[in-house]
Amino acid sequence: MTNTELWKNVLGEIELQISRPNFLTWLKQSELVDRNDRDGVVLVSLPNNFAKEWVRNRYHKLILGSLRSIDSSIKNVDYVVASFAATSAATHKQALLRKALPLKPQQPLIELRIDPVTNLNPKYTFGSYVVGSSNELAHAAMQAVIENVGTRYNPLFIYGGVGLGKTHLLHAAGNTIMERYHGSVRVFYVTSEKFINDVVWAIRNRRMEDVKRRYRDVDVLIVDDIQFIAGKPTTELEFFYTFNTLHEHSKQIIISSDRSPAAIPTLEERLRSRFEGGMIADISYPDYEMRLAILNTKTPPNTLQEKTIEYIATKVQKNIRELEGVLNKVLFYQQYKNEHITMKKLDEIISETIQITSKNITAGDIIRTVADFFEVPQVELTERSRKQEIVEPRQITMYLLRDVLKLSYPHIGEKLGKRDHTTAIHAFEKISREMTQNPTLNQKVALIKERVYKGV
Amino acid sequence: MKILILKNNLAEGVGVVERAVGTTEKLPSLQHLHLRTTDAGLTVTATNLELAIQATITGKILEHGECSVPASVFSPIVRNLTSERVTLESVHKVLSLVTDNYEAKIPGGDPKDFPLLPKVSEGAIVVSIGVGTIRRALLSVVGAAQYSEVRPEISGVLFCVREGRLFLVATDSFRLAEYVVPETAFESPSDVQVIIPLRTTEEILRVFGDDEEQLSISIDEHQVLYATPTRRIISRSVDGVYPEYRAIIPTEVGTEALVARQEFIAATKLVSSLAGRANDIMVTVEEKGKYLELSSGESSRGENRYRIPAKIHGDAFSVVFNWKFLFEGLRIYHGAEVILGVKKGGPTLITSASEPFIRYVVMPIRS
The missing domain is CATH 1.10.1750.10 (DnaA protein, C-terminal DNA-binding domain)
Structure with missing residues (x-):
């Protein structure tokens, strides 16, 4: 007999013994969620804390008796509250408010869409990731990892300069894995800075176990900008243990850095060798065609002249973030002034964006x-x-x-x-x-x- | 059960709890008020199974006991009583209510049928905070939250003790308000994080009105108990993980405009009269300008503009907001001036130098 059938029989029996309103209020939405044959405990979920309190105090004997008459190996019943059903809280007023909200053109706070469980930003997808000669190796390796999580290249180490799209690639991979495996593969994205903070916090609050659990209880761990953990011995050690635990269990590890493992000076030898044990792929500067392709994907249609885009692609060479920065400024200028941009102004924008530091x-x-x-x-x-x-x-x-x-x-x-x-x-x-x-x-x-x- | 009680105290207590009386539930006892005598007086309880509210009213107890009466009958009677004192007596599930010139008998239910209140577990974390403080904090942020079926985790107010401070945060994904309570204004044995359902925050604001009292908030895995010596709310917390919201609050902005708050509010209301269906009004600052210009409308519908003197630091900008969101961000402050911090293509930050513990972030409308 399945759990559902068993529970249906029990409910059928109880329904006869208590009043209908009581049955509807307290037991209608109950479910038998788990049955442990070894110690004979069944787990029943109830819609809220009040129902849990009531059923445990008033109907426990009834339920246990009824269960035992069907299956005598059952020794006890435990109760849990079902996960918060979103529908329960809607009041009439709130429903009205919801209707009145003019949501169409209102822009959302994008970072809020970052999934708090995986830390992945849905903004980054492969749809907006332009592949060219400079990043095709990294891209291909990542695709292989997505196809064969944990078995193909482990760890996958991606390195490349500032603003070349490492973070984009990492998030896109995480998002794709979540989508492809319908969330059955647990992904966790973290920057090494966050990892360091967590370790420091755990040491101060003596909660190392929490941190260990959070990082080891995943199927794919993505660590961005790993170079920052170099020279922080405790964090490196903790990361080393986490790495080993995950690796031993064939859990996928994806790491990014601004330079190759060999070029991170203070990185401990044992970590370095582990990073080098998987697949290392670099992302280098995009060539002209790729820069052009990036600009074309990012430019809304019919806003900029072809030659303006080409000019930006020629001038801004080393950093995709700067490339986007210039593009956004140009678009903003054009929108604000409502006129086509001149070459002189374009030069001005480019120089103020990319030379600001020099x-x-x-x-x-x-x-x-x-x-x-x-x-x-x-x-x-x-x-x-x-x-x-x-x-x-x-x-x-x-x-x-x-x-x-x-x-x-x-x-x-x-x-x-x-x-x-x-x-x-x-x-x-x-x-x-x-x-x-x-x-x-x-x-x-x-x-x-x-x-x-x-x-x- | 028999108790002698002051009418005003009884009416106040009943008024506080009756909002929790269930309206749609099939179980009759959910539409009842539960009355029980304790050493402290008469405790009145109501619940809709989502939350329960309790009020304890002082009175002279003549005989201990409990009873349950339909709220729809009991509460209007109590409200309209003209005498100063009332005697309540329950015999065989019938509650009689007697004053010097009035007498009523109300058939009630079995008090044993009234729902049991869930208990907060032994290991609950108890945070203690002044009622005035939590009220101010909740009033500042709660306007930014909106009930959402799609995202239950933001259909509430985040209550989070971290690094010695208490953070209250609300968002509807278009704007976000944060209020920070300093270390000195509350006590908590450890870090804790819970999401308070929106409905519960409304009740907290309504039930706890005495700013001088201390509110103790006991948080366990499933529910939260909010209690003062005479009032209690027990409610579940929202399941789910609150988004990592801190990254949203801009740390630097392109242009800052210092504006008189009252005038900004007046201007927003005035200019909103010709706003379109999206509630859109435009805020503009010109290169080296000395004004913040608010404008809305179009030639066919009518258009208007309002100029407010402002101290401006930074480049020219032009942003379109939902005026209600902007208004909310100005309303939550009390100081004479606010600072509008605009970043191109990003969220706008509204702050006030006199209230550095509040931050309000709003996204513009795509123009």
């Missing part, structure tokens, strides 16, 4: 940062030394002086060992060219740039 950076900052990065003495860069190990740092310095500060070539040559302006031009072109072909160089330059901007 204002206080000096040539000295760049030279010092490059020297620190390659661990070479600063003077070597600015002297006429021709040592092999100095060549690349010096060329990178030249490239950055041009790229970040827009210094003139003669000035750059002058600053770095009184060289000819053609040397500077050659260096800039060489690095620019090689960056598109050599991901390691690309990575180095991006890291140095980041340090320059942060003033490290």
Whole structure:
């Protein structure tokens, strides 16, 4: 006999023994939700706390007797309150209010749609994710993971610079997994910052067990910006344990970082080797076609001229977030002024968006940062030394002086060992060219740039 | 049961609990008031199985006991009594109500049929807070919540003790209000988080009116008991996890406009007279402007604009709001000035320097 049949029989019997209003109020919406054969306890759900209190005090004997007459192995009955049915609270007034709300054009608070259980933001989907040569590996790896959760690439480690769409990819993957498996696979997205805060909180409040449970009781753990846990020993250790527990049970782990595991300096060796044990995929700078495709997806139809979009794609090269920033500004300007944008204004918008950080950076900052990065003495860069190990740092310095500060070539040559302006031009072109072909160089330059901007 | 009681006290107590009397339920006892004598006086209870309200009324007890009477009969009689004192006596399920010039006999039900109130478990966390404080906090935020069938978890007010402070938050997904109660104004043994159903917040505001009293809020897994020495509400909490709302409140805004609050309210009401069906009014600030301009309407329907002097810091902007949402965000403050913080494409933040513990966030209408 199934639980439903058993309960139906019991209710049929009880209905005869109590008044109809009582039956309708207290037992009509009850269900037998669980039956433990081992200790003979059945679990009955009731619509509210009042019903639970009433049934437990007044009908318990009746119910137990009736259950036992059908199945004598049943020893006891426990009661629970069913999950809050949304319909119970609606009052007439509230229903009226609901009708009066003009919801059509009102914009919602988007972050509120973030699922509090999974932390996933439904805004990010694969529908709005543009795939090109720079991210196709990461995208393909992610698709494989979605198809084979926990078995194909575990962990999947995605790295790439700021504003290239790592977070978008992670959320989209989580959302797709939730959708595809209809929520049967539990996904949990967390930034490493949140993870650190949780660990700190748990230590302070002695609630480590809570944190352990939250992070280990999932099928897919997505950790964004893992580089921030480097150099925080307790958090790293906790993450290490969590990682192992999940990995042992074939639970999927997806991690993102702004650089490859090998390039995170203070990361503990055992974590590094674990990250490298799965699949590592990088996202590099988008090429022109891809930038154009991104702009075209983000631009509402018939708002911008083709040449405006192309111009933005040519000018903004290194960061998709900046690309969107420029686009939004241009759209806003056009909407506000109600006129087509001029090239002059476009240049203005682009420069104010992407150069905002370079204002206080000096040539000295760049030279010092490059020297620190390659661990070479600063003077070597600015002297006429021709040592092999100095060549690349010096060329990178030249490239950055041009790229970040827009210094003139003669000035750059002058600053770095009184060289000819053609040397500077050659260096800039060489690095620019090689960056598109050599991901390691690309990575180095991006890291140095980041340090320059942060003033490290 | 026999008790001598002051009419005004009885009428007040009955008035407080009768709102919880069920109206649609099939069970007759749900339409009853339950009366029981205790050492403290007469306790009157009503419930609709969603929440229960209890009031204890002082009186001179002549004989202990309990009874249950239909609210629809008992409460109008009590309300309209003209004498100062009343004697209530229940014999064989019939309640007699006697004053010096009036007498009534009301057939009641079996008090044993009245629903049992669920008890808060032993391990409940008890938060203690002044009635005035919780009232101010709830009144500030509750207007931003809206009953939603789709999202029960936001159909209520978040009550959350964290990092030594108490946060009350409400949202209908278009706007959000947050009120922070400082450490000194409440006591809680630990962090706790519960979502209070909207209906219960209405009752809390109605039932607990004495700002000087201390309210103790006992929270367990399934329900919450709100109690003062003479009044009690027991209600379930909303299941579900409240959204991580903190990310919504903008930490920086593009343009700030400092405006006189009363004038802003007056302007919003006035300009709303020509607002369209979406309740849309536009708020505009020009480059280096000294005014906040509110406007609405279109040439066919009629249009209007209102200029309020403002101290503006930042770029020009033009945003369209549902004026009711804007109005609500101005109404919850009490100070002379508010700050409208606008971020392009994002939510607008309304704050007040004199009430830094309130924050109100509203999304614009897509224009």
